[in-house]
Amino acid sequence: MTIAVPNALSRPGFFQRLSFANKSDVFTRVLVIAITIALLFYILLPVYWMLKTSFQPNQEIRVLPPIWFPTETTAHPYTNANRLIPMWRYVLNSLFVSVTAAGISTIIACSAAYVLARFRFPGATIILGLILLTNLIPAITRVFPIYFFIQNMGLLNSYVGLILAYVGFSLPFAVLMLRGYFESAAPPELEEAALIDGCGYFEAFWRVILPVCLPGIAAVAIFTFLNAWNDFLWASLLLNQGEMKTIQVGIGDFAQEGGGVQYVNAFMAACVVATVPALVVFVFVQRWLVGGLTAGSVKT
Amino acid sequence: MASIEIREARKAYGSLEVLHGVSIDIPDGEFVILVGPSGCGKSTLLRMIAGLESITSGDIAIGNMVVNDLPPKKRDIAMVFQSYALYPHMSVAENMGFSLKIAGRSKAEIEQKVSEAADILGLRPLLFRKPAQLSGGQRQRVAMGRAIVRDPAVFLFDEPLSNLDAQLRVQMRSEIKALHQRLKTTTVYVTHDQVEAMTMADRIVVMHDGNVEQMGAPLELFDRPANLFVARFIGSPSMNMLEGQIEEVNGAPTFVSGGFALPLSQASPAKPGEEVVLGFRPEHLSIAGPNSVSTLEAEVIVVEPTGTETLLNVTTAGHAFLALFRARLDVNPGERIMLSIDPLHVHLFSKATGKRL
Ligand SMILES: Nc1ncnc2c1ncn2[C@@H]1O[C@H](COP(=O)(O)OP(=O)(O)OP(=O)(O)O)[C@@H](O)[C@H]1O
Ligand SMILES: [Mg+2]
Numbered sequence: 001m002t003i004a005v006p007n008a009l010s011r012p013g014f015f016q017r018l019s020f021a022n023k024s025d026v027f028t029r030v031l032v033i034a035i036t037i038a039l040l041f042y043i044l045l046p047v048y049w050m051l052k053t054s055f056q057p058n059q060e061i062r063v064l065p066p067i068w069f070p071t072e073t074t075a076h077p078y079t080n081a082n083r084l085i086p087m088w089r090y091v092l093n094s095l096f097v098s099v100t101a102a103g104i105s106t107i108i109a110c111s112a113a114y115v116l117a118r119f120r121f122p123g124a125t126i127i128l129g130l131i132l133l134t135n136l137i138p139a140i141t142r143v144f145p146i147y148f149f150i151q152n153m154g155l156l157n158s159y160v161g162l163i164l165a166y167v168g169f170s171l172p173f174a175v176l177m178l179r180g181y182f183e184s185a186a187p188p189e190l191e192e193a194a195l196i197d198g199c200g201y202f203e204a205f206w207r208v209i210l211p212v213c214l215p216g217i218a219a220v221a222i223f224t225f226l227n228a229w230n231d232f233l234w235a236s237l238l239l240n241q242g243e244m245k246t247i248q249v250g251i252g253d254f255a256q257e258g259g260g261v262q263y264v265n266a267f268m269a270a271c272v273v274a275t276v277p278a279l280v281v282f283v284f285v286q287r288w289l290v291g292g293l294t295a296g297s298v299k300t
Numbered sequence: 301m302a303s304i305e306i307r308e309a310r311k312a313y314g315s316l317e318v319l320h321g322v323s324i325d326i327p328d329g330e331f332v333i334l335v336g337p338s339g340c341g342k343s344t345l346l347r348m349i350a351g352l353e354s355i356t357s358g359d360i361a362i363g364n365m366v367v368n369d370l371p372p373k374k375r376d377i378a379m380v381f382q383s384y385a386l387y388p389h390m391s392v393a394e395n396m397g398f399s400l401k402i403a404g405r406s407k408a409e410i411e412q413k414v415s416e417a418a419d420i421l422g423l424r425p426l427l428f429r430k431p432a433q434l435s436g437g438q439r440q441r442v443a444m445g446r447a448i449v450r451d452p453a454v455f456l457f458d459e460p461l462s463n464l465d466a467q468l469r470v471q472m473r474s475e476i477k478a479l480h481q482r483l484k485t486t487t488v489y490v491t492h493d494q495v496e497a498m499t500m501a502d503r504i505v506v507m508h509d510g511n512v513e514q515m516g517a518p519l520e521l522f523d524r525p526a527n528l529f530v531a532r533f534i535g536s537p538s539m540n541m542l543e544g545q546i547e548e549v550n551g552a553p554t555f556v557s558g559g560f561a562l563p564l565s566q567a568s569p570a571k572p573g574e575e576v577v578l579g580f581r582p583e584h585l586s587i588a589g590p591n592s593v594s595t596l597e598a599e600v601i602v603v604e605p606t607g608t609e610t611l612l613n614v615t616t617a618g619h620a621f622l623a624l625f626r627a628r629l630d631v632n633p634g635e636r637i638m639l640s641i642d643p644l645h646v647h648l649f650s651k652a653t654g655k656r657l
Contacts, residue, residue: 187383189381189383189385190385190387192350192352192372192379192381192385193379193381193385193386193387193446194398195351195352195371195372196350196351196352196372196373196377196378196379196399197373197398197399197402197450198373198399198402198403199373199402200371200373203402207402208387211389212387212388212389
């Protein structure tokens with residue numbers, strides 16, 4: 001994952017290790033750094049442009065050549081965006097749908113993955129095979145079946161319908177990943193030790209397996225959250241009316257309602273708002289993703 | 301404190317039976333070691349006592365109560381795993397106090413018991429470390445600490461020393477022994493290392509292919525192995541075997557193999573004509589003197605001096621033997637020497653059944 005990079009960079013000795021002995025290596029080193037900077041520029045430029053534009057007065061955006069570093073900034077686009085669309089409401093919708101979907105699918109995935117990792121029972125391999133299979137089917141082929149499925153259940157344009165769809169999409173990956181995690185991070189002896197120490201099955205899971213596997217579980221939850229948060233396709237199909245829209249759909253519609261032409265800065269402000277929660281989640285939970293908690297429990 | 305009775309215990313995985321009716325009685329306070337080659341079912345039996353593995357048929361009783369259907373937590377046992385299985389997210393103190401916490405004991409009591417155990421095992425300076433910050437030997441000690449704070453009726457160990465280096469293993473061996481002498485808790489200890497078994501056990505149970513081959517005190521097994529398997533398994537270096545038959549020479553039963561003849565004591569139950577296997581330990585071979593009767597001429601293949609002892613690999617008439625001397629011998633590979641067998645220390649086994657005669 002990309003989050004490992006800043007850690008590696010900030011570790012003392014990273015650049016010392018990069019330092020090379022002779023002159024031709026100095027050239028390689030300069031080249032490596034130059035390419036890195038170019039790549040960063042390429043990746044970050046659109047983000048910078050979005051951020052910059054969201055603080056610029058509208059007339060400044062149109063001028064040619066473009067202004068790279070605005071001298072004058074304003075928060076007006078943000079209030080304007082909220083005036084033009086119910087931006088905060090959309091954000092709350094997105095948060096609600098994404099958090100709920102992530103929570104539900106993590107809980108279900110935990111239980112399923114745990115059973116698949118621990119217990120041998122008839123049909124286990126078939127279940128695993130089927131789960132794998134669903135991952136192999138391109139998402140787009142599922143559009144119609146699922147749309148009609150949700151429609152027939154009368155869940156079109158409801159939070160429940162969208163959450164159900166997100167949970168369904170994220171489960172296969174979540175189960176497979178957590179099963180692997182349970183198998184490698186929590187060997188059966190750990191649970192057996194807990195059973196002998198006086199726990200029942202549930203208590204052993206709750207007090208030992210769960211805390212030990214928290215990094216993996218958190219990774220799955222975050223992944224599911226981000227997928228749901230960033231989704232446009234399904235949200236635009238299943239939940240596209242009125243105040244219930246997610247922020248991604250809201251922004252999409254805003255683009256067609258003049259955001260792209262008339263209110264570029266307000267549009268960009270809405271985009272920033274749609275990006276920030278994902279970023280915050282990422283930064284906040286980084287430490288769970290680092291893992292390594294289990295080192296030393298079992299000597300291999 | 302409790303006795304353990306295992307009656308006709310069987311274990312099958314599907315149609316594959318791995319334990320074929322094992323019966324063992326372990327009196328209260330005894331230190332019993334299950335020993336046997338890899339895959340013979342030692343761990344399986346231990347895990348059945350612990351309640352981690354179901355019992356296909358037969359009974360296991362702890363403290364006169366049949367525990368077949370009790371979950372591990374109701375059996376009042378503590379177990380030390382080969383991999384230690386410490387809880388990685390807890391400190392040493394939390395690891396040791398976990399069972400008491402689950403049992404709902406007070407904080408003060410937990411603290412007191414943990415610190416007692418920490419003193420016994422020399423873990424006091426490490427109490428607030430995580431398992432990842434400990435060496436292998438220290439982790440092993442924490443695993444033991446986790447077992448002793450509970451003051452259980454039975455200790456179960458599954459090869460607890462096999463991940464340690466040789467020196468530490470010897471040290472922990474005597475520590476575990478000392479701990480047992482102090483706590484007097486009934487202990488079942490699994491190992492495949494027969495030296496560990498000999499030095500630590502009150503009683504050894506030798507297992508092979510899901511059966512108990514013999515049980516008894518270490519020296520009993522060493523001196524009177526019940527069959528060929530035990531004879532080969534117990535003792536290091538292991539016993540020499542020579543096939544032959546019993547013949548009557550001058551009215552006395554005599555073991556004969558090729559040109560070699562060894563008169564047996566009159567009390568020997570072996571009948572003339574019987575096909576037998578003669579067993580003799582490497583240390584019961586000696587360099588033949590001028591008056592020796594039953595001698596073997598052997599060629600020295602390898603000389604292994606250890607300082608206190610000399611181990612010779614020799615061959616005679618196509619048979620390879622080991623000979624152990626508590627002295628420094630001045631022999632070289634390729635030399636021919638005359639060896640004699642101490643007739644008081646030979647073992648006779650039926651070739652057909654492998655049983656001791
Ligand atoms: N879950 C299982 N399914 C099928 N067979 C098993 C299972 N667990 C163990 N066995 C078989 O049972 C037999 C006994 O295994 P066990 O682990 O008790 O051996 P062991 O004496 O402890 O050996 P080691 O010294 O290698 O630990 C082995 O032949 C093993 O293959
Ligand atoms: Mg084993």
